[in-house]
Amino acid sequence: MNMSGQSFSVGGTPADRRIAHLDMDAFYASVELLRRPDLRGLPVIVGGGRDSGQGADYRGRGVVTTASYEARAFGLRSGMPLMRALAMCPDAVRLPTDFDEYRRVSRLFKHAIAQIAAVIEDRGIDEVYVDLTAVPGVEIEGGAAVAREIKHEVFAATSLTCSIGIAPNKLLAKIASELAKPDGITVVEAGDIPARIWPLPVGRINGIGPKATEKLAHLGVRTVGELAALPLARLVEAFGPTYGPWMHEAALGHDDRPIVTSRPALSRADRMRMSYSPTVYCASMVTPRLRARSAAASLCIESITPLLGAATARGGAQGSGSKYSTRRGAV
Numbered sequence: 001m002n003m004s005g006q007s008f009s010v011g012g013t014p015a016d017r018r019i020a021h022l023d024m025d026a027f028y029a030s031v032e033l034l035r036r037p038d039l040r041g042l043p044v045i046v047g048g049g050r051d052s053g054q055g056a057d058y059r060g061r062g063v064v065t066t067a068s069y070e071a072r073a074f075g076l077r078s079g080m081p082l083m084r085a086l087a088m089c090p091d092a093v094r095l096p097t098d099f100d101e102y103r104r105v106s107r108l109f110k111h112a113i114a115q116i117a118a119v120i121e122d123r124g125i126d127e128v129y130v131d132l133t134a135v136p137g138v139e140i141e142g143g144a145a146v147a148r149e150i151k152h153e154v155f156a157a158t159s160l161t162c163s164i165g166i167a168p169n170k171l172l173a174k175i176a177s178e179l180a181k182p183d184g185i186t187v188v189e190a191g192d193i194p195a196r197i198w199p200l201p202v203g204r205i206n207g208i209g210p211k212a213t214e215k216l217a218h219l220g221v222r223t224v225g226e227l228a229a230l231p232l233a234r235l236v237e238a239f240g241p242t243y244g245p246w247m248h249e250a251a252l253g254h255d256d257r258p259i260v261t262s263r264p265a266l267s268r269a270d271r272m273r274m275s276y277s278p279t280v281y282c283a284s285m286v287t288p289r290l291r292a293r294s295a296a297a298s299l300c301i302e303s304i305t306p307l308l309g310a311a312t313a314r315g316g317a318q319g320s321g322s323k324y325s326t327r328r329g330a331v
């Protein structure tokens with residue numbers, strides 16, 4: 001028991017929280033392939049401008065924003081200079097980025113999720129956290145049944161697949177969504193941490209970047225489990241009084257950050273409407289079946305939808321800008 005009287009699990013969060021992290025699979029490349037089905041099955045990379053030359057003739061300083069899974073098989077990755085990528089895989093088809101289109105599809109998939117669960121934290125153009133705790137049916141298969149429903153709605157709206165991780169908190173949900181990519185659903189419970197999280201490299205923790213990873217390697221720490229076993233004092237010594245303890249908690253799977261449904265970038269009016277929680281929670285209770293029957297419930301969805309659109313339009317560019325410098329993975 002803690003001070004607030006809630007029960008906490010081994011994972012260090014209220015045991016009944018069900019948080020999903022949803023990440024679209026190779027988002028920009030997948031959106032492009034919808035328009036260019038002839039390129040399916042080929043190594044496709046998205047990045048650079050429209051007039052910089054094709055294939056090995058590409059001359060420019062752009063970087064890969066997304067590589068299709070076929071391109072990843074050649075070692076091509078997000079953030080890699082395009083000229084290097086095309087030297088490594090001369091047959092890769094390069095498509096210029098078209099952010100207007102990605103933002104359009106981003107709004108579609110977020111709206112689709114809101115049909116089932118409206119407590120959504122926008123994390124940029126291709127990923128969100130979703131609070132499933134109050135969603136009907138979340139108790140089935142640890143939330144996997146609701147996740148299947150969300151994936152179904154997202155696919156119906158966009159013809160695109162996504163991967164969903166479900167866990168008691170955001171930190172674990174984010175790690176979980178990577179575990180079965182592409183097109184996967186992974187449920188990680190607090191009790192699964194030793195078996196499923198601890199063997200992973202420390203870099204899988206969102207917030208432990210290349211520099212910290214290297215520094216940890218010098219301390220003999222490569223996996224999350226090794227990080228969890230390192231005495232806290234050594235982490236504080238190496239990383240300071242804030243980052244050190246945070247790493248320790250993260251390695252134990254502890255994270256009590258709430259889902260943040262509004263962003264500072266939103267206008268004051270948007271924020272006030274977003275923070276009107278009865279609307280948000282009402283919408284979170286609405287399944288497509290219920291929605292069809294209830295005009296009142298339908299109203300809730302309608303009032304949320306424009307807000308999601310606004311959050312996407314304003315938040316998308318920021319999210320995508322920071323992502324390439326901080327994330328290993330790909331959109």
Ligand SMILES: [Mg+2]
Pocket residue numbers: 023024025026027126127330331
């Ligand atoms: Mg993605």
